[in-house]
Amino acid sequence: MADARSVILHEYPTSPFAEKVRLALKLKNLAYSRVEIPVIMPRPDLMPLTGGYRRTPVMQIGADIYCDTAIILRELETRFATVSLRTPGQEGLSQMVAGWTDGRWFQSSVAVIFGAIGDSVPDAFKKDREELSGRPFDTEAMKQVAPMMRDQWRARLMLLEERLQAGRGAGAGNYLIGAKPGFVDVHAYMNVWFMMNTLPDFANTCLEAAPLTRAWYDRLTEAEGQEPETISSRAALDIAKPAAPRLVMASTVNEPQGFAPGETVAVAPDDYGQVWVEGELVHADAQRIVLQRTSPEAETIHVHFPRAGFLVRRA
Incomplete structure (x- = not known):
C-alpha cells in the first residue's frame, strides 16, 4: 500500500520519457507505485502537485514532487544508491x-x-x-x-x-x-x-x-524488476496533503542571477511545455532548484526541477 515513503510515478504507458524511469526502477529493483495519467490534458489531480508543469513523467515521494527525468533519475540514485547506475569515472x-x-x-x-x-x-x-x-x-x-x-x-x-x-x-x-x-x-x-x-x-x-x-x-x-502497484490520482494527492516535504537546507550557491531563499521565482522548461511554475525559492545550486508551494488540495509541497534545460526568473 502506497504511503508518504513510496516512490509514486505519474505516467502513461506509451511515454518514452516515462520508460526511462521505468527502466531505471527495474535496473535498481525498486518497489514503486504508479498513477496512470491521461495522455492529454486535463490532469486535475496532478496540477496541484506540479503547479502547472505538464510534461511526463512526474515522480512523487510524499510531499516532494520531481519534474523532469533528469531530476527524477538524480534523486533515485541519491536516495537508493545500493544498486548504482552511475558509472565510476564517467560522472556527468x-x-x-x-x-x-x-x-x-x-x-x-x-x-x-x-x-x-x-x-x-x-x-x-x-x-x-x-x-x-x-x-x-x-x-x-x-x-x-x-x-x-x-x-x-x-x-x-x-x-x-x-x-x-x-x-x-x-x-x-x-x-x-x-x-x-x-x-x-x-x-x-x-x-x-x-x-x-x-x-x-x-x-x-x-x-x-x-x-x-x-x-x-x-x-x-528483459531486465527483471518489481511490478508496480497502480493507485488513483486522488490517492496520490491524499498522500501528499498530510505529508511534510523532506528537509532541505535553505541555500543558494554561486547563483548567477543572485537569487536568495524566500524569493518568489518561476521555473519553466527551455524548449517546450513552457508553463511557468511559481513558488518560494528554498534551494538552488548548479543542478537543482527547489520551490515551496501551497495549495488547498496539497497544502505544503516542494517541487524539484533540474537546472540544465530549465529557465528561472523572478516572478
Missing part, C-alpha cells in the same frame, strides 16, 4: 548523452513516427501537443521529411553499434559503458524502445545491421 557523461537522446534523436523519432501514423492521430491529441510545443502539429510536413528523418534515425542508432563494438574489443561490451548497465544505457534505450513500440517493422529493419545493439536492447528489455 550520462546527462551529456541525455541532451542528445532527448533532443536531436528524439526529434527524428517524432518525425518518423508521426510521419507514418499522423493521419490516424485524434484531433484532441494534435491540439494538446500544439499547446505543449507552441508549434502546429503538421502531419503533412512530417510526411515530407520522414524519409530523411529515417536516415537520421538509423545513423544515430548505428552510433550505439560503434560504441558497443569498441567496448567488446576492450572486453566489456555488454553495455555502452562497461559490463553493467548504467544511466548512459537508460538514456540511449529510450528512442529504440519508442520506435520498437510504435513502428516495429522500421526499427527491426534498422537493427538487422546492428546485432550488438539488438542484443543490448534485448538485455535491457
Whole structure:
C-alpha cells in the first residue's frame, strides 16, 4: 500500500520519457507505485502537485514532487544508491548523452513516427501537443521529411553499434559503458524502445545491421524488476496533503542571477511545455532548484526541477 515513503510515478504507458524511469526502477529493483495519467490534458489531480508543469513523467515521494527525468533519475540514485547506475569515472557523461537522446534523436523519432501514423492521430491529441510545443502539429510536413528523418534515425542508432563494438574489443561490451548497465544505457534505450513500440517493422529493419545493439536492447528489455502497484490520482494527492516535504537546507550557491531563499521565482522548461511554475525559492545550486508551494488540495509541497534545460526568473 502506497504511503508518504513510496516512490509514486505519474505516467502513461506509451511515454518514452516515462520508460526511462521505468527502466531505471527495474535496473535498481525498486518497489514503486504508479498513477496512470491521461495522455492529454486535463490532469486535475496532478496540477496541484506540479503547479502547472505538464510534461511526463512526474515522480512523487510524499510531499516532494520531481519534474523532469533528469531530476527524477538524480534523486533515485541519491536516495537508493545500493544498486548504482552511475558509472565510476564517467560522472556527468550520462546527462551529456541525455541532451542528445532527448533532443536531436528524439526529434527524428517524432518525425518518423508521426510521419507514418499522423493521419490516424485524434484531433484532441494534435491540439494538446500544439499547446505543449507552441508549434502546429503538421502531419503533412512530417510526411515530407520522414524519409530523411529515417536516415537520421538509423545513423544515430548505428552510433550505439560503434560504441558497443569498441567496448567488446576492450572486453566489456555488454553495455555502452562497461559490463553493467548504467544511466548512459537508460538514456540511449529510450528512442529504440519508442520506435520498437510504435513502428516495429522500421526499427527491426534498422537493427538487422546492428546485432550488438539488438542484443543490448534485448538485455535491457528483459531486465527483471518489481511490478508496480497502480493507485488513483486522488490517492496520490491524499498522500501528499498530510505529508511534510523532506528537509532541505535553505541555500543558494554561486547563483548567477543572485537569487536568495524566500524569493518568489518561476521555473519553466527551455524548449517546450513552457508553463511557468511559481513558488518560494528554498534551494538552488548548479543542478537543482527547489520551490515551496501551497495549495488547498496539497497544502505544503516542494517541487524539484533540474537546472540544465530549465529557465528561472523572478516572478
